[in-house]
Amino acid sequence: MPWPLAPDFLAPLASWFDGARRDLPWRAADLDAPHPDPYAVLVSELMLQQTQVATVIPYFARWMARFPTPTALAAADEDTVHKAWEGLGYYRRARFLRAASASVAAEGWPGSLEGLASLPGLGPYTAAAVGSIAFQWPTPALDGNAFRVLARLLALEGDPKGRATDLRTWLAPALSIHGPSRTTQALMELGATVCTPLPACGRCPLADGCGARKAGRTAEIPPPARRTQVREIALWLLAVEADGQLLLHPPSDKGLLAGLWRWPTLEAVPVVAPPSAHILPPLTAWPGWTQVYTHRREAVSPLHLALPERFAEAEGLRWVPRGDLPALALGKRDQRLRDLLDTPGATPLEAPDPAALLGLLRAGGAPSA
Numbered sequence: 001m002p003w004p005l006a007p008d009f010l011a012p013l014a015s016w017f018d019g020a021r022r023d024l025p026w027r028a029a030d031l032d033a034p035h036p037d038p039y040a041v042l043v044s045e046l047m048l049q050q051t052q053v054a055t056v057i058p059y060f061a062r063w064m065a066r067f068p069t070p071t072a073l074a075a076a077d078e079d080t081v082h083k084a085w086e087g088l089g090y091y092r093r094a095r096f097l098r099a100a101s102a103s104v105a106a107e108g109w110p111g112s113l114e115g116l117a118s119l120p121g122l123g124p125y126t127a128a129a130v131g132s133i134a135f136q137w138p139t140p141a142l143d144g145n146a147f148r149v150l151a152r153l154l155a156l157e158g159d160p161k162g163r164a165t166d167l168r169t170w171l172a173p174a175l176s177i178h179g180p181s182r183t184t185q186a187l188m189e190l191g192a193t194v195c196t197p198l199p200a201c202g203r204c205p206l207a208d209g210c211g212a213r214k215a216g217r218t219a220e221i222p223p224p225a226r227r228t229q230v231r232e233i234a235l236w237l238l239a240v241e242a243d244g245q246l247l248l249h250p251p252s253d254k255g256l257l258a259g260l261w262r263w264p265t266l267e268a269v270p271v272v273a274p275p276s277a278h279i280l281p282p283l284t285a286w287p288g289w290t291q292v293y294t295h296r297r298e299a300v301s302p303l304h305l306a307l308p309e310r311f312a313e314a315e316g317l318r319w320v321p322r323g324d325l326p327a328l329a330l331g332k333r334d335q336r337l338r339d340l341l342d343t344p345g346a347t348p349l350e351a352p353d354p355a356a357l358l359g360l361l362r363a364g365g366a367p368s369a
């Protein structure tokens with residue numbers, strides 16, 4: 001069956017949004033004019049990738065107070081930017097945001113969707129979202145919420161992401177007629193608050209035309225995404241201290257924790273017998289936890305190791321005065337160990353083999369987990 005015309009089909013959405021919209025700090029009061037601060041839209045869109053709205057709100061406020069313009073962000077050094085992003089995760093976004101801001105500060109905002117998409121870190125979704133929300137261009141932005149809503153409205157079979165091009169073409173006239181920013185945000189809002197995985201169809205402004213609701217198939221459409229394979233790993237997370245200094249990996253450009261300082265880690269196998277005081281430097285342990293990433297689950301065992309003196313730094317490791325720790329940008333896992341250092345721990349019942357541990361650290365061979 002051909003799809004209905006989007007402007008007619010989606011007409012109730014525009015007026016529904018006036019009453020249903022959440023008051024979010026990056027949202028313009030006037031949905032039908034270009035946004036007064038496109039940079040705020042860019043910041044919010046990058047923060048909202050992979051992160052919940054409630055988490056983003058206080059970060060957004062602090063960020064805009066600290067880096068109020070693309071020029072201010074471009075002028076900040078990378079460590080400062082990572083520190084401000086600390087706790088949001090997926091730190092590549094902070095680096096992309098700074099690089100995109102530097103481009104905007106130097107050359108101004110691009111005048112086309114292609115220009116936006118060429119800014120660092122802006123994929124097709126983010127470029128289209130900034131285009132429609134900041135500049136009122138009829139560039140449909142399809143995030144996960146929008147895909148779910150459209151799949152149900154049009155009763156699409158299979159993964160709706162495979163129909164992205166058709167869906168954008170279908171949506172564009174609705175953006176032109178009802179307003180790009182209003183329509184884009186209304187669709188996302190409907191997906192976030194009404195057409196959720198367990199939809200509240202009774203509150204939906206589009207219920208009368210919804211294909212999945214009429215067919216009684218809202219639970220099947222869209223089909224659940226295939227689960228990504230998650231790797232399980234057990235780690236010792238090591239705070240090695242000597243002479244008031246701690247050993248850390250400085251930030252690298254690549255990997256899950258790019259741009260962040262990291263504690264050394266050792267895979268927690270094989271576990272050796274409980275340490276005896278006369279062969280090991282003093283060890284302190286705290287209860288462990290499970291750190292969950294998209295593709296990886298870490299069973300983390302935090303450990304503090306007090307050495308009588310520092311050894312020469314190996315490549316990829318650096319001694320850092322303990323007083324400097326609060327200023328370093330660390331990922332969530334490593335922040336937890338930083339916080340634990342100020343709390344009492346206990347002598348561990350298990351420990352890594354001390355010779356292997358020190359050998360690995362001296363060789364700089366601790367895995368970059």
Ligand code: SF4
Pocket residue numbers: 149152153194195196199200201202204205206207208210211212213218
């Ligand atoms: S009627 Fe239900 S399934 Fe259809 S778009 Fe509305 S909330 Fe989603």
